[in-house]
Amino acid sequence: MQVDLISIGNELLTGLVENTNAGYLARRLWTKGIAVREQRVVPDSIPAIVRALKESLDSSEVVICTGGLGPTDDDLTREAVAKLLGRPLVIQQQWLQRLERFFEGRGYPMPPANRKQARVVEGSRLLPNELGTAPGAIVPAGRSWIILLPGPPQEMRPLFETEVLAFFEEQNFRPSWQTKIIHTTGCGESLLEEKVRQVGLPEGVQLSPLAMGGEVVLQLKTHIAGRAPAALLEEAARRLREPLGEYIFGEDGETLASTVAALFTGRGMTLALAESCSGGLLADTITDIPGSSNFFKGSLVAYSSEVKVSLLGVERGLLEKQGAVSDAVARAMARGARRIMGATVGAAITGIAGPGSDSSKKPVGLFYTALSAPRGEECRRTLLPGTRRAIKERASQALLAMLWRMMRPGS
Amino acid sequence: MQVDLISIGNELLTGLVENTNAGYLARRLWTKGIAVREQRVVPDSIPAIVRALKESLDSSEVVICTGGLGPTDDDLTREAVAKLLGRPLVIQQQWLQRLERFFEGRGYPMPPANRKQARVVEGSRLLPNELGTAPGAIVPAGRSWIILLPGPPQEMRPLFETEVLAFFEEQNFRPSWQTKIIHTTGCGESLLEEKVRQVGLPEGVQLSPLAMGGEVVLQLKTHIAGRAPAALLEEAARRLREPLGEYIFGEDGETLASTVAALFTGRGMTLALAESCSGGLLADTITDIPGSSNFFKGSLVAYSSEVKVSLLGVERGLLEKQGAVSDAVARAMARGARRIMGATVGAAITGIAGPGSDSSKKPVGLFYTALSAPRGEECRRTLLPGTRRAIKERASQALLAMLWRMMRPGS
Numbered sequence: 001m002q003v004d005l006i007s008i009g010n011e012l013l014t015g016l017v018e019n020t021n022a023g024y025l026a027r028r029l030w031t032k033g034i035a036v037r038e039q040r041v042v043p044d045s046i047p048a049i050v051r052a053l054k055e056s057l058d059s060s061e062v063v064i065c066t067g068g069l070g071p072t073d074d075d076l077t078r079e080a081v082a083k084l085l086g087r088p089l090v091i092q093q094q095w096l097q098r099l100e101r102f103f104e105g106r107g108y109p110m111p112p113a114n115r116k117q118a119r120v121v122e123g124s125r126l127l128p129n130e131l132g133t134a135p136g137a138i139v140p141a142g143r144s145w146i147i148l149l150p151g152p153p154q155e156m157r158p159l160f161e162t163e164v165l166a167f168f169e170e171q172n173f174r175p176s177w178q179t180k181i182i183h184t185t186g187c188g189e190s191l192l193e194e195k196v197r198q199v200g201l202p203e204g205v206q207l208s209p210l211a212m213g214g215e216v217v218l219q220l221k222t223h224i225a226g227r228a229p230a231a232l233l234e235e236a237a238r239r240l241r242e243p244l245g246e247y248i249f250g251e252d253g254e255t256l257a258s259t260v261a262a263l264f265t266g267r268g269m270t271l272a273l274a275e276s277c278s279g280g281l282l283a284d285t286i287t288d289i290p291g292s293s294n295f296f297k298g299s300l301v302a303y304s305s306e307v308k309v310s311l312l313g314v315e316r317g318l319l320e321k322q323g324a325v326s327d328a329v330a331r332a333m334a335r336g337a338r339r340i341m342g343a344t345v346g347a348a349i350t351g352i353a354g355p356g357s358d359s360s361k362k363p364v365g366l367f368y369t370a371l372s373a374p375r376g377e378e379c380r381r382t383l384l385p386g387t388r389r390a391i392k393e394r395a396s397q398a399l400l401a402m403l404w405r406m407m408r409p410g411s
Numbered sequence: 412m413q414v415d416l417i418s419i420g421n422e423l424l425t426g427l428v429e430n431t432n433a434g435y436l437a438r439r440l441w442t443k444g445i446a447v448r449e450q451r452v453v454p455d456s457i458p459a460i461v462r463a464l465k466e467s468l469d470s471s472e473v474v475i476c477t478g479g480l481g482p483t484d485d486d487l488t489r490e491a492v493a494k495l496l497g498r499p500l501v502i503q504q505q506w507l508q509r510l511e512r513f514f515e516g517r518g519y520p521m522p523p524a525n526r527k528q529a530r531v532v533e534g535s536r537l538l539p540n541e542l543g544t545a546p547g548a549i550v551p552a553g554r555s556w557i558i559l560l561p562g563p564p565q566e567m568r569p570l571f572e573t574e575v576l577a578f579f580e581e582q583n584f585r586p587s588w589q590t591k592i593i594h595t596t597g598c599g600e601s602l603l604e605e606k607v608r609q610v611g612l613p614e615g616v617q618l619s620p621l622a623m624g625g626e627v628v629l630q631l632k633t634h635i636a637g638r639a640p641a642a643l644l645e646e647a648a649r650r651l652r653e654p655l656g657e658y659i660f661g662e663d664g665e666t667l668a669s670t671v672a673a674l675f676t677g678r679g680m681t682l683a684l685a686e687s688c689s690g691g692l693l694a695d696t697i698t699d700i701p702g703s704s705n706f707f708k709g710s711l712v713a714y715s716s717e718v719k720v721s722l723l724g725v726e727r728g729l730l731e732k733q734g735a736v737s738d739a740v741a742r743a744m745a746r747g748a749r750r751i752m753g754a755t756v757g758a759a760i761t762g763i764a765g766p767g768s769d770s771s772k773k774p775v776g777l778f779y780t781a782l783s784a785p786r787g788e789e790c791r792r793t794l795l796p797g798t799r800r801a802i803k804e805r806a807s808q809a810l811l812a813m814l815w816r817m818m819r820p821g822s
Contacts, residue, residue: 015438027426041450279698280691283712287690299712301694
């Protein structure tokens, strides 16, 4: 089974809206063992949508379209599918009533434009959208299927996760493969590949490594037709764990932040941060994890020198002699964060994210990451080229990696 | 003139890597008055790339491809273009020497695999990549052009901004339109449209409104063939400024954060934050702006109650009686941030980002945003449904909007 993804909307072709739907669906389908053949983005235009659908149905059994289901004149996805299949659009009474109730609940009558959102291509199944006015639909198209989902990601995602995945089960769409992802940090891509070659993988398991930020992701994949794919993947992972153990921080959906969060929570320890050049990005990353309030005390984003002195207790002399971007100041910031927030561990980042340097003339991309913990202190110096944003990201990842190495079992 | 965008890479079809290149190029081309007809994502496969290129060249004068220019066996974009055009790949000696010097500079000989990165389709122009080993290329294809750019965004973007835009100039590719974007906040999309209808726009100016987060973006566009497009857009903007003035915070590339940053910097004022449910996101947004250290003192991400008490000076009784998510605590946090960092203005966010509520049983999505400034205090209560991330984003935007309303000229 193969899927094509078509994202529909002028706002995607003008770049005003980021197309996150295609990436989300691709990732979820891949994890479910379903191949995405191609993605495309087409405008809100009946001929363009019809042409893309035709080309996709030539190759793929399922085409998932997102967008173009709104109430305005620009929203033409339903009309394009009806035209392609030569079938009429009919009002789905139940959804019409639901829309009317929805607007009544907000205290005003349904605008006439929204009526078209209750129209479905004859013979299709409506997918109720709990979070908006545009329902999805599954439209049979000969021996293939066209699946329509609303464009807003917060409406599209739940419909995909419930209705579309249930439909795949119902139709007995078998996954083509099973996958496992191993996340590593601290070892370069080519050295990792060399180590993997030395241990060898079980026959039938493919490996694709991918370097991203400070991480190398190892994708393992095995075809479902083989014997016991889950056991085969587990055997592959087992073989990797020995030579790569010190670099592996997680599997599948885990991230450095979620792994660190689980380690802190599991041990009943707490964390406080002091951030300079990362500007709050690390605190933001950590607090994206539900339940992070169980171990995360907070972060002092100390962007000015006075704040480093008055709140973190960094000595003014140190700042003047060594500069704000230095080993000694990073350590003092980590100690300060730990002390003032009463945390088990304090951690700090200071650096130069650019585009200009500070008065010290140190190079853009230089940063120090430091830890202060019951069993001692440590600090690392890193110099990486990149944009302001990239340096913020790499510095945050570097500090998470230090926290992980300190906290991991056996360390 | 019309452009197609083709993003090449298996890692995009498995969703492991987010495709940010297509959105970036679409946005930049639209701003330059150039239409993008279609975007597509295809795998690292010669037949798939050839087929996509053929279909695109049927409709568009220029096809920009990103990705597939690396040194590995998977990187097949050069080979696919050579196959499509029936022209050989030839070694470009100058780039080969550059690659050899690049690796020498790193202290080891060039791996044999990298040699292919010096191969170009005969008759094409190489675009030197200052930040990586994969050069871009401009390949004439009959009366059309195929432009190849490397996949990593930090390498792709500078090549596009310099070489590709210069090539468009050189070829006398005239823009089809000129645009102006007006950013508003605080007024719903339908009410804005109503107000625009009342003033009317000059003939030849099209308006597309788009609601995104807490913002409504008004895109104005006029065809270049008309008389004095810049003056026409300026006239349209002028007509909008009267009825919408109180909602307009910026134009074109401006954001709420950049507007607020410019207002603080221009007046020599400073800002300190106290963030609870936004978890550092607002500090991160502000510090993405180069030069933000001129006005931004820092943020205390006070995720735990003790930190609110011990560092921000919020009274424990207040927290116990009103709860951390309350008008009184938000105000106390703003005052505390202002005082401890010695800033002109203090600003704070406290709320419930979910997925669960806190012990108070207040609803997920409830947040308070508060300001403490020389001329007084204010606080707003908001309740919005959404995911944890969406609530963090909306709360940060809401506080930026309050800062803007306080600081804007005439307020």
